[in-house]
């Protein structure tokens with residue numbers, strides 16, 4: 001059984017159907033699609049920020065749809081939200097501690113803290129600094145580190161490369177890969193950049209107008225003519 | 235000195251001191267300091283906290299302060315409880331009032347536009363004042379607050395200080411210290427600061443937003459109640475509308491210091507107190523209450539973040 005099973009998920013805002021009858025299961029998934037395709041809405045529905053209209057979400061065999069976000073976090077699902085959202089007026093350390101808010105185990109928290117700092121040494125150098133004063137790339141590292149502090153079994157990443165230079169993007173993704181290798185965390189990666197998406201996942205699907213229009217292994221999708229035309233560009 | 239401690243006399247006295255010692259700076263400052271301490275700084279503290287977390291100007295705050303004063307008064311006159319029990323029970327009661335107000339009036343509006351919250355806050359405040367002024371309840375009259383102890387004043391060569399001023403001083407600074415610890419050193423405090431910036435993001439951290447908001451109202455209510463009892467001890471005349479001016483003043487104190495910043499609220503309160511004493515002394519005490527609004531305008535024009543406010547842009 002896969003960790004996350006989504007079936008028949010639907011969400012609309014007024015007349016706009018953002019997510020339409022979506023089903024999938026997750027191991028190592030990436031989602032690509034144009035602006036407004038419903039990618040963020042899908043992730044927000046999984047984390048409980050948005051309540052689905054229809055459909056079910058099961059995590060490790062337990063139904064989680066309709067739960068509040070703070071309950072879903074406790075099941076081991078954490079998210080790196082779109083747009084580098086950190087708490088700017090809190091220090092780097094406090095941001096990381098908030099990531100472990102739901103963990104009531106100081107030993108585990110200390111281990112995770114060490115793991116995050118060894119993964120992102122730059123955060124260690126800036127541990128007392130206010131998060132709002134970090135560079136964009138550093139803030140993204142902080143947002144990822146914060147999500148790891150929740151000891152996730154499933155990590156949701158919403159466009160982690162947005163607005164970052166190619167070098168920083170590469171750096172961040174090699175870190176994400178090594179985290180995956182070492183901790184075996186399942187992941188859903190939402191990306192505009194189809195190169196990155198197919199490179200760092202096993203399965204890729206294309207979302208358009210709230211529907212899954214294409215799906216396959218990432219290696220297949222990289223060579224799929226429609227994906228090449230629409231998302232890989234020439 | 236068993237003199238009446240009415241606000242006016244205090245001001246005259248302070249003003250007299252000011253004129254007498256004209257250039258004796260240290261003495262003047264000591265006087266300012268103690269007279270400003272009597273304004274129930276606890277109130278500004280709670281205010282800045284509730285505003286900090288909710289971005290809501292809780293107009294009912296001054297009314298919780300008033301309820302605290304009345305509860306303190308009843309506990310003293312009817313049950314002759316010792317002072318620490320009076321403080322404790324009054325604080326617990328006003329904490330519950332704060333919690334109740336949030337549950338009944340604000341929680342149903344979670345996610346509603348700011349203006350709806352503001353209007354509700356005004357409504358809650360008016361409701362409490364009018365409802366509690368029923369004759370069966372607190373009545374609309376001024377009621378004497380029986381001070382449970384005599385005023386003793388201690389003479390130092392530089393200044394004199396009364397036991398009441400000492401009590402207020404000690405309680406204000408210990409409250410300040412406790413709030414500081416709560417907000418900057420505890421897990422709850424961290425959650426409060428997170429919620430104040432971004433609720434959705436906070437909930438993704440596993441923070442129970444509803445509880446943090448309730449908790450803020452509970453703590454804010456407790457400190458308002460504490461302020462109310464202190465007020466009753468300092469100025470032994472209370473009535474249902476007594477919370478209005480202190481409410482506005484503590485809000486302005488909080489804005490002046492930088493809203494949401496604990497030491498900002500205290501410094502802001504001190505500055506307002508000092509300016510009031512100056513205005514009463516050198517101009518006229520009728521300008522006193524107008525002054526704070528002038529201060530508010532100036533702050534909002536020149537430094538809307540307040541003295542200690544760092545305005546961080548949302549990314």
Ligand SMILES: Nc1ncnc2c1ncn2[C@@H]1O[C@H](COP(=O)(O)OP(=O)(O)OP(=O)(O)O)[C@@H](O)[C@H]1O
Pocket residue numbers: 013014016017018033034035036037038039040041042082
């Ligand atoms: N809270 C909301 N209220 C109304 N409409 C919304 C809301 N959130 C999303 N939508 C709409 O739902 C659709 C999907 O939005 P979503 O944010 O999921 O897109 P996306 O795939 O993440 O796009 P992008 O790549 O630009 O981030 C859009 O048409 C958007 O306008």
Ligand SMILES: [Mg+2]
Pocket residue numbers: 039040041082158
């Ligand atoms: Mg999006």
